[in-house]
Amino acid sequence: MRLTKFGHACVRLEDGDRRLVIDPGTYTEPEALTGADAVLVTHEHGDHADVDQLEQACRSNPSLTVHGPAAWAESVRARLGDGVVGVQEGATFEAAGFGVAAVGGQHAEIIDGLPGCPNLGYVVEGVYHPGDSYFVPQQSVAALLVPASGPWARHREGIEFVRAIKPARAFPIHDALFSELGCRNFDAWLDEEAPDYERIPLGHSVDL
Numbered sequence: 001m002r003l004t005k006f007g008h009a010c011v012r013l014e015d016g017d018r019r020l021v022i023d024p025g026t027y028t029e030p031e032a033l034t035g036a037d038a039v040l041v042t043h044e045h046g047d048h049a050d051v052d053q054l055e056q057a058c059r060s061n062p063s064l065t066v067h068g069p070a071a072w073a074e075s076v077r078a079r080l081g082d083g084v085v086g087v088q089e090g091a092t093f094e095a096a097g098f099g100v101a102a103v104g105g106q107h108a109e110i111i112d113g114l115p116g117c118p119n120l121g122y123v124v125e126g127v128y129h130p131g132d133s134y135f136v137p138q139q140s141v142a143a144l145l146v147p148a149s150g151p152w153a154r155h156r157e158g159i160e161f162v163r164a165i166k167p168a169r170a171f172p173i174h175d176a177l178f179s180e181l182g183c184r185n186f187d188a189w190l191d192e193e194a195p196d197y198e199r200i201p202l203g204h205s206v207d208l
Contacts, residue, residue, distance in 0.1 A: 001208045003127065005200035008176035009048055011145060013098065013124060020096040022122060022129045023048040027176040029203070033057040037096035041068030042131025043107055044075075044120040047176070055079050056062040060063070067095055070117040087120060100125050104135035108152040127208065132174070134161040141167045143208050144194070147174035148186045155189050162193040169208070170194035 004012040008027035011021045022040045024032050025047040033039070033053060041049045049068065058064050058080050066073075077084045089105040100122050107119040121130040126142035132150065134157050137183070144167035147153050151207030153174070162170055170190065175183060183199065193198050201204055 001125065001127070002205050002206040003171070003200070003208055004032075005171070005202060007202060009042075009129075009147075009174045011129065012036070013096075013127060015098075017147070018097040019134045020098050020124065022052055022124075023131065024053055026050045028053070030056075034079070036064060036100075038062070038064065039066045039084070039128070040095060040100065040122050040124075041066065042121065042129065043069060044072040044117055045115075045132070048131065049076075051079060052078055058083060065095060067093070067100075069120055071118065089120060091208070094125075100124050101137070101139055103137040104130065104133050106133065107131075108133045110152045117157065128167070129173070130161075134158075136161070136164045142163050143167060143171065145173045146170050146190065148172040149175050149178045149182065155186065158186070159189060159193055161191065162190065167194055169196040169198070171198055171200055171206070 001015040006028050009023040010028040010032050011022050019037045023042055065083045067085045067087050073084045073086035079202045087102050091102045093100055102120045104121040107115050107117050119131045119133050121135050123139040128141040129145045144165055146158055
């Protein structure tokens, strides 16, 4: 399986003719969706779900399926069409031929219970994208995508997240608002927390 890092929280998984994109948002390059068979959306925020880009992708590829939290899926169905699939916490399903487990359920709190919206993490054949949360799943995780920056995020929680899951490999995501210095600082803290921790440059790939 090959994992490609795109802007902010977006990654693309490819294995043979299977092509799955997770969280193409407003900071994501449009080419992330080129040739995709399915999309997973963790939650409704624009930096994870650019509905304009998704609408264009659905028009270009009518067979494209877009999976996301049930309320969000219903809210965008008029724009994205019948390929939108609502997902509940605990569901297991296939997307682009990959086995997916939906875990978690809530966005990490910023303050005063906000933003208070649903957030699903996805474990895709051992690769875990948590969206905007530090939820620790029961499923085995070989490759963990670690949120690095955000109004809800802290270095300490990122470190504890990696320690709780104990993945063989870890890669930072959710980092569009970080400066180069901020990325280096985060990486210095996380570097010793997984056997193989690596920052993937934008548009570059690693084999899993």
